[in-house]
Amino acid sequence: MKEFSRLNRLPPYVFTRVNKIKMDARRAGEDIIDLGMGNPDMPTPKHIVDKLVEASRKGRNHRYSASMGITKLRMAIADWYKRRFDVDIDPDTEAIVTIGAKEGISHLVLVTIRPGDVVFSPDPTYPIHPYSSIIAGGDVRGIPLTPDRDFFEDLIAATRQTWPRPKILIISFPHNPTTEVVDLAFFEKVVDYAKEHDMLVIHDLAYADLVFDGYVAPSFLQVPGAKDVGVEFFSLSKSYNMPGWRVGFCVGNPEIVGALRRIKSYLDYGIFQPIQIASIIALNGPQECVKKTVQAYKTRRDTLINGLNRVGWPVKRPKATMFVWAKIPDQYIKMGSVEFSEMLIREAKVAVSPGLGFGEYGDEYVRFALIENKMRTNQAIRGIRKIM
Secondary structure (H helix, E strand, O other), X not given: OOOOHHHHOXXXXXXXXXXXXXXXXHHOOOOOEEOOOOOOOOOOOHHHHHHHHHHHOOHHHHOOOOOOOOHHHHHHHHHHHHHHHOOOOOOOOOEEEEOHHHHHHHHHHHHHOOXXXXXXXXXXXXXXXXXXXXXXXXXXXEEEOOOOOOHHHHHHHHHHHOOOOEEEEEEOOOOOOOOOOOOHHHHHHHHHHHHHHOOEEEEEOOOOOOEOOOOOOOOHHHOOOHHHHEEEEEEHHHHOOOHHHOOEEEEEOHHHHHHHHXXXXXXXXXXXXXXXXXHHHHHHOOOHHHHHHHHHHHHHHHHHHHHHHHOOOOOOOOOEOOEEEEEOOHHHHHHOHHHHHHHHHHHHOEEOEEHXXXXXXXXXXXXXXXXXXXXXXXXXXXXXXXHO
């Protein structure tokens, strides 16, 4: 068997063990409530689907598209940013459509670092943020993102102790999996830091809309000078329930956007054009569907949090995302997140994501995804009560 050097650099996929136990239980006929993968379960709004169907019937839309995205979609992206954040985006030089944020981040990292370059990202964090750098040959340094530490102080300390100097900082707020949120002052410090240390910033804003209790998620690009140092990604997957459509975009620094545009021109012909046309309707059309989605997640969040606290598992109420990041109960914390997650499947009939899968600093936690309705969530609580 040949050696695949890039694959060999990837750590073992810790979710595999938990997924195997879950699938074995289901094959045995057990009803496992799956709150593991953050896979939105609500349908894409009808007006978006209708536009897809209409555009799909036109033969001229069946040809190769543009790898950077069609002009009208990039214009819709610029308009959305102006309405949402009062940020001006040039649709020709500062915006590019990606096949979901995951693809865009991966290819951007691939084109911006060389083997041996150092990339910073939080720990724990969404796996593609560090893994994209590992696949590209970079060296990743995790900055702890935990309640008992100051992320920015740890970032400064790591910068002083790292050689060669870090080239990229990849962040994402509201944050998956920890659900941590920040204010605009945090991004102001990030911009100052990036300028001082000559670093690029990649910010993943996938959960911009999934916010609760009056919290409003800022854009990194709202900070004056942010375009000098970085870019921001957004995905239609969560806000518009379009995960399988694979539509995202990158906006910001024209040089960085241009680098992504150039590498994508070698790698793909863009997204199926009717999907891009429907995405214009998503961004420019009525936004009541987004509000309904947010309300659904809020109801599920409250049901899960109230239930966990009721059965003796104290968990704080997150202000954003479609997740709950729960510290393992004291009596089980020595098990670690993988073994505890396996026990939840066997004894509570509930599947969650072990925190270790998001980084070493996540091993005392598990992540619940809010992807089941109120009735099924309450059923999960009844199962969890058995082990509490």
